[in-house]
Amino acid sequence: MAVDEALFRVLQERGGPPTLRFYGWERPALSVGYFQNINHEINLQRCVECGIEIVRRPTGGKAVLHDRELTYSVVSREESPFSPDDLIGNYQAICACLIQGFTELGIAVNMAGTDYINKDTNINRGAICFACPAPFELLARGRKICGSAQVRSRGCFLQHGSVLLDFDAETNDLLFPCAENKESGQEAHLEARITSVHVETGTAVTADMLGKVMQRAFAEVWNIRLIQGRLTMEEETLKNDLVRKKYANSLWNGHGKTA
Amino acid sequence: MPVFSDDLLYSREHVWVRVDGDFATIGITDYAQEKLGEVLSVELPEIESEIERDEPFGTVESAEKSLVELISPVSGEVVNVNEDIDDDVGIINSDPQDTGWLIVVEMKDLDELDDLLDAKGYHDFVLQEGEVD
Numbered sequence: 379m380a381v382d383e384a385l386f387r388v389l390q391e392r393g394g395p396p397t398l399r400f401y402g403w404e405r406p407a408l409s410v411g412y413f414q415n416i417n418h419e420i421n422l423q424r425c426v427e428c429g430i431e432i433v434r435r436p437t438g439g440k441a442v443l444h445d446r447e448l449t450y451s452v453v454s455r456e457e458s459p460f461s462p463d464d465l466i467g468n469y470q471a472i473c474a475c476l477i478q479g480f481t482e483l484g485i486a487v488n489m490a491g492t493d494y495i496n497k498d499t500n501i502n503r504g505a506i507c508f509a510c511p512a513p514f515e516l517l518a519r520g521r522k523i524c525g526s527a528q529v530r531s532r533g534c535f536l537q538h539g540s541v542l543l544d545f546d547a548e549t550n551d552l553l554f555p556c557a558e559n560k561e562s563g564q565e566a567h568l569e570a571r572i573t574s575v576h577v578e579t580g581t582a583v584t585a586d587m588l589g590k591v592m593q594r595a596f597a598e599v600w601n602i603r604l605i606q607g608r609l610t611m612e613e614e615t616l617k618n619d620l621v622r623k624k625y626a627n628s629l630w631n632g633h634g635k636t637a
Numbered sequence: 638m639p640v641f642s643d644d645l646l647y648s649r650e651h652v653w654v655r656v657d658g659d660f661a662t663i664g665i666t667d668y669a670q671e672k673l674g675e676v677l678s679v680e681l682p683e684i685e686s687e688i689e690r691d692e693p694f695g696t697v698e699s700a701e702k703s704l705v706e707l708i709s710p711v712s713g714e715v716v717n718v719n720e721d722i723d724d725d726v727g728i729i730n731s732d733p734q735d736t737g738w739l740i741v742v743e744m745k746d747l748d749e750l751d752d753l754l755d756a757k758g759y760h761d762f763v764l765q766e767g768e769v770d
Contacts, residue, residue: 412696412704413678438704463766464672465703512702531693531706532650634680 379409379625381609383436384617385453386529386536388610396454398596398604400589406445408432408553409538411507411527414441416632419505424552434624434631437538439527440507443553446544446574448585450592452537456530460600468535469514469526471600476516476524476541479588479595485578487516487523505554508542508572509564521573541592542574543585639668639763642734646750647759650708653734654753661711661750664738665697665729668763675700676729679722681739682715688742690749695739697729707739711749717741 385397408430410416416432420441425432430443452472457463461471473489480487490511504510507525511517516524526539551565575583597604609617624630629637645653651669655662670676678698688694693706694715718740721728728737744750754762 411698411702413680413698436704437702438698439702465674465699465701469701512700514701527702527704529696529704529706532708 379433379435380617380620381613382451382453382536382538383620383624384609384613385451386436386531386534387616388613389453389455390532390534392612393455396452396458396460397607398593399451399453400585400592401449401451402447402585403444403449406430406443408441408443409435410441410631411435411439412437412529412634414505419554421553421555428549428553430553432631434634435527435538437527437529437536439512439525439538440509441505441554442507442525442540443550444540445549446542446546448541448543448588448592450539450541452535454535456533456535460602463533465528465530465535466514468528468537472526472537472539473514473516475596475599476539476592478599479592480516480518480523482591482595483575483579483583483588485518485523485575487518489513490515490517490522506550506568507540508545508550509568510571518573518578521571523573523575523578541588542572543583543588544576545572545574547572639666639671640734641667641756641760643756645734646710646753646755647762648708648710648753649762650710652707652710654710654750655738656750659744659747660716661713661742661744662738663694663710663740663742665707665733666759667733668759669705670730670733670737673697673699673701673703673705676726679726679729679739681718681722684715684718686715688712688715688740709742710753711742711744712746713742713744715740716743 461467477487508522511522524541528535528537547565547568623636629635645655647653651666653664653666676697681695688709690712694709695707696704698704719738
């Protein structure tokens with residue numbers, strides 16, 4: 379999170395080319411959206427019992443369990459050779475690359491329409507990213523396989539996303555309060571609405587393999603050459619500062635406050 | 638078709654300003670709310686907090702899971718925050734340039750207003766973005 383935000387902030391100040399990152403997590407963790415109230419929306423006790431740490435993203439959207447998935451981030455100027463300079467244009471430009479990657483894996487995906495919001499209102503889908511697709515998110519056989527969210531500022535955006543390698547509805551269910559009420563049907567809802575690379579391909583695709591496929595897809599669709607980069611001194615310093623002040627700070631992760 | 642009001646000044650960060658002496662009422666432009674889509678959540682500064690020109694003073698999140706940082710067009714002290722938004726965040730979409738105002742700032746430096754655009758200037762600015770007729 380700190381690396382992504384550091385790249386985003388420095389791009390706003392200095393400009394530069396887009397940055398694409400793919401990464402995993404050392405241990406399963408739950409990332410929550412900027413505005414989420416974790417006291418109401420997350421079963422904190424269960425997270426502690428499962429050893430799942432919580433980090434608050436700088437981006438919008440809802441909670442994602444980072445376990446058997448691939449996280450990506452794109453940091454870019456809103457205006458670029460790859461897309462129109464608006465929210466939907468940026469989303470669609472990135473989706474086009476992801477679709478190409480899924481296609482290479484033999485998974486047919488399509489973008490959710492604009493009518494998905496507010497369906498199935500009896501479910502605690504409000505807290506769980508994958509429980510309900512937002513417009514322009516990617517579906518395979520009508521089930522969400524990739525979730526994304528953005529933050530935009532000063533002509534730049536950071537988009538986070540998660541591609542599911544596998545999905546465990548039971549574990550996900552337990553991390554959210556609706557699990558206390560089995561009649562809520564949350565677990566069944568998750569099972570019915572979410573899929574994964576494993577389910578769609580029937581093979582065990584690793585995060586490393588998926589990352590390489592997606593890298594190729596971005597390069598092909600945007601017709602660019604990807605260059606392996608490192609954080610600049612400025613980005614590294616800012617990243618360390620952000621770790622201290624935000625992402626390793628319970629005030630931020632718990633309440634969205636930095637002071 | 639977004640509304641551009643002659644009685645407002647506009648920033649290139651899609652925030653409007655209504656000036657009354659040393660006080661600036663600030664909100665997001667009609668153009669911006671159209672681009673953003675349905676606003677779900679807003680975070681605004683507290684009264685008596687200081688905000689700086691060109692720095693974020695708040696955030697809004699849309700139904701498209703996009704968070705947008707609101708960039709302040711002026712520096713000063715926040716003297717009022719629109720509490721009606723707590724009851725109905727939808728007014729940011731339905732009436733962004735009037736009842737959907739966000740904050741009132743007592744400005745430190747009125748010269749900062751010189752960098753803002755009038756309605757025609759803002760219209761021309763967003764026209765360059767290719768989204769307005």
